[in-house]
Amino acid sequence: MRVLTAAEIRGLESCAVESGVSMETLMENAGAEVAAAVTEKMDVTGKKTVILCGKGNNGGDGFVAARLLAAEGAKVTVVLMQGAPASDLAKQAYDKMGRGIEIIMYRTAGGAVDAADVIIDAVFGFSFHGRLPSVMEPLLARAAENKKAFHISVDIPSGAVCDTGAVEGACFKADLTVTFTAMKPAGVVYPAAGFGGMTVVRQVGIKEEHLEMLPCDTESVLLGNICPLFPKRDPEGHKGTYGRLLMICGSVGMAGACIMAARAALRSGVGLLNIAIPHALYPILAPAVPEAIFTLYDPTEAPGEAVLDAIDKASACLVGCGLGTAPYAAKLVDAVLENAHGTVVLDADALNILAKTPEKLLVPQAPVIITPHPGEMCRLNGRTMAELRADRLQTARVFAQTYRVITVLKGAGTIIAAPSGETRVNTTGNPGMAKGGSGDVLAGITGALCAQNMQPFEAAYSAVCIHGAAGDLCAEALSQHGMLPTDLIEKLPQVFLQIEGK
Ligand SMILES: NC(=O)C1=CN([C@@H]2O[C@H](COP(=O)(O)OP(=O)(O)OC[C@H]3O[C@@H](n4cnc5c(N)ncnc54)[C@H](O)[C@@H]3O)[C@@H](O)[C@H]2O)[C@H](O)CC1
Numbered sequence: 001m002r003v004l005t006a007a008e009i010r011g012l013e014s015c016a017v018e019s020g021v022s023m024e025t026l027m028e029n030a031g032a033e034v035a036a037a038v039t040e041k042m043d044v045t046g047k048k049t050v051i052l053c054g055k056g057n058n059g060g061d062g063f064v065a066a067r068l069l070a071a072e073g074a075k076v077t078v079v080l081m082q083g084a085p086a087s088d089l090a091k092q093a094y095d096k097m098g099r100g101i102e103i104i105m106y107r108t109a110g111g112a113v114d115a116a117d118v119i120i121d122a123v124f125g126f127s128f129h130g131r132l133p134s135v136m137e138p139l140l141a142r143a144a145e146n147k148k149a150f151h152i153s154v155d156i157p158s159g160a161v162c163d164t165g166a167v168e169g170a171c172f173k174a175d176l177t178v179t180f181t182a183m184k185p186a187g188v189v190y191p192a193a194g195f196g197g198m199t200v201v202r203q204v205g206i207k208e209e210h211l212e213m214l215p216c217d218t219e220s221v222l223l224g225n226i227c228p229l230f231p232k233r234d235p236e237g238h239k240g241t242y243g244r245l246l247m248i249c250g251s252v253g254m255a256g257a258c259i260m261a262a263r264a265a266l267r268s269g270v271g272l273l274n275i276a277i278p279h280a281l282y283p284i285l286a287p288a289v290p291e292a293i294f295t296l297y298d299p300t301e302a303p304g305e306a307v308l309d310a311i312d313k314a315s316a317c318l319v320g321c322g323l324g325t326a327p328y329a330a331k332l333v334d335a336v337l338e339n340a341h342g343t344v345v346l347d348a349d350a351l352n353i354l355a356k357t358p359e360k361l362l363v364p365q366a367p368v369i370i371t372p373h374p375g376e377m378c379r380l381n382g383r384t385m386a387e388l389r390a391d392r393l394q395t396a397r398v399f400a401q402t403y404r405v406i407t408v409l410k411g412a413g414t415i416i417a418a419p420s421g422e423t424r425v426n427t428t429g430n431p432g433m434a435k436g437g438s439g440d441v442l443a444g445i446t447g448a449l450c451a452q453n454m455q456p457f458e459a460a461y462s463a464v465c466i467h468g469a470a471g472d473l474c475a476e477a478l479s480q481h482g483m484l485p486t487d488l489i490e491k492l493p494q495v496f497l498q499i500e501g502k
């Protein structure tokens with residue numbers, strides 16, 4: 001699904017106005033969609049409906065919803081969170097509310113919020129920036145404490161910033177967000193996405209052709225979106241048809257990371273898997289991954305002929321899972337950056353090794369995908385965690401463009417940014433996946449898709465989506481608490497069954 005910024009939505013609004021659709025109509029339709037979302041959920045007759053309204057047009061949408069819900073028989077209380085409406089449009093909507101709707105100020109609204117059956121958040125929309133004014137915090141906290149109420153946000157949960165998905169202070173916690181015209185970053189990018197509940201996009205009068213004509217480089221990703229990227233396997237195909245992945249992963253003490261990445265790669269369709277490991281790991285790896293072949297190296301020596309030959313022959317290289325950061329590991333990373341022909345996937349310790357010299361990422365002739373978690377991202381770009389959380393989208397984009405690498409910034413709503421500016425936001429997965437080893441599984445899937453010659457950007461976001469889909473199947477079957485990263489690997493066949501359309 002396409003994801004548009006506030007500026008893009010404003011541009012579309014102007015087009016709509018030029019083509020004869022008035023702003024009043026857009027607001028009327030927006031308010032009507034909010035009211036419809038409530039009436040679809042319940043019979044509103046006599047239901048205590050509290051609508052928190054800001055002074056801008058988001059508040060205006062709230063006034064329209066107030067009028068329409070009152071007409072349906074709801075007992076509506078409008079709470080003015082910033083005093084009287086400020087925009088002409090919101091003023092008009094306010095004046096049209098008429099009698100029969102209680103209007104109170106936020107200071108006296110606690111009791112109404114506690115008793116509400118429905119709480120509608122129309123405080124701030126896409127023009128919000130910074131932090132929610134602290135005077136509003138107590139009322140939002142009371143709204144959250146009223147667990148029996150249906151909480152619904154208009155366009156964006158108030159407290160979240162539209163274009164970054166940042167939440168610096170308090171934020172309204174919604175069960176449902178009705179957003180207008182198109183999905184916005186705050187609907188899919190965390191932390192904001194964690195406040196909006198389910199987000200539905202509703203049309204309010206902007207013409208489809210205007211919407212379609214707008215170029216858009218950001219999309220959210222669901223499993224259904226990636227299925228067309230997986231052609232049927234060739235009936236005459238052989239193991240060579242499906243690529244040769246070289247993994248340089250694992251070290252004494254961290255064999256498990258290598259095993260998980262390897263098994264995930266094998267369960268993702270790769271034809272041949274070659275694992276380069278120190279001699280000492282062979283007795284552990286050989287029985288754990290019987291399908292693989294092995295290139296053994298001596299960690300006390302510089303990368304030798306066998307490793308260089310394996311790099312040369314690989315259609316993709318995955319480096320870093322459990323590799324450690326010893327000097328020999330750094331030399332292996334250099335060898336891959338300097339010699340790889342196929343896509344290079346760098347994870348975990350490969351990224352820790354490169355943290356002091358990220359400019360080395362510019363060395364390879366081949367495309368590079370990096371898969372940092374937020375800590376690794378901060379080590380690579382020298383920024384703080386707070387800066388990262390303030391704009392995860394831009395963090396990934398800037399790094400991708402600066403170092404010409406596909407950047408997979410992991411976490412809830414993983415961001416996948418290409419050097420071209422193309423960006424994807426993943427929508428599969430759940431907190432049950434937040435366990436050591438989950439990243440190794442993702443790295444293995446990514447490496448396998450690259451080795452099979454998928455375009456690197458498509459491989460990167462497909463891998464993230466598949467990984468999350470496997471996580472969702474695990475959570476359903478095993479619970480978020482009980483599921484393990486190794487379970488993700490076992491669920492991959494079920495995800496590929498869906499991709500293959502069975
Ligand atoms: N086509 C559409 O999508 C339509 C959307 N509509 C709704 O309009 C809002 C956007 O309205 P706008 O008046 O531009 O601003 P807001 O209501 O988001 O904000 C109001 C006001 O608050 C100020 N502000 C920003 N940050 C802060 C802060 N931290 N503290 C205090 N005040 C702040 C800001 O400057 C504004 O002046 C959109 O989301 C939709 O809900 C229309 O209905 C038309 C169709």
Ligand SMILES: [K+]
Nearest residue numbers: 124154156158
């Ligand atoms: K809102």
